[in-house]
Amino acid sequence: MDCQKIVKSLNHKDFKRVPNKGSWFQEGAAVYAKEIRHNIFLLFVILKDIEIENIQALIAHFDNFSSIGQKEPEQVMFYLSIKDKEDLHYFEKYLKISDN
Template identity: 75%
Template structure:
């Protein structure tokens, strides 16, 4: 699975691309978010250059959907950084296990 495939999967799974105008995430990062519980969001942050070493996944609490990409999260409950192909491999296995 490469970054382009991840982006296609996120769009297919009803993730919404969020405009990044704040200072919480790196300038030029693409943010894809999906609410999983009241004001708890699953986010994927992918840097503009679409390099495998620049993907982050997190579960965070925001005061509302519109504050994502503008304000800092109120709480980060889970954070995963994909830094190499082994990380991506383990993440794929986690996703497959979560779907079963």
């Protein structure tokens, strides 16, 4: 998977990288978040393991932006795990990632 394209796209779409200091996300995961409604956030979590790259997308309710990466969400409303190239193909179409 080309996570660099995804991270570049997230940065262009006003997502902010969140410090991952809690225990809810895997250690070493890169967490990007954007508020889509009051205290409702769209998150992309990029997990890098030795053998696989895994991207998780979720919509979740947190107390506030600063609680992301430190506490569990109040509620998870949507969750998607992307583990292979076919899943990534649809994900890239959704984000309209360019080759630049």
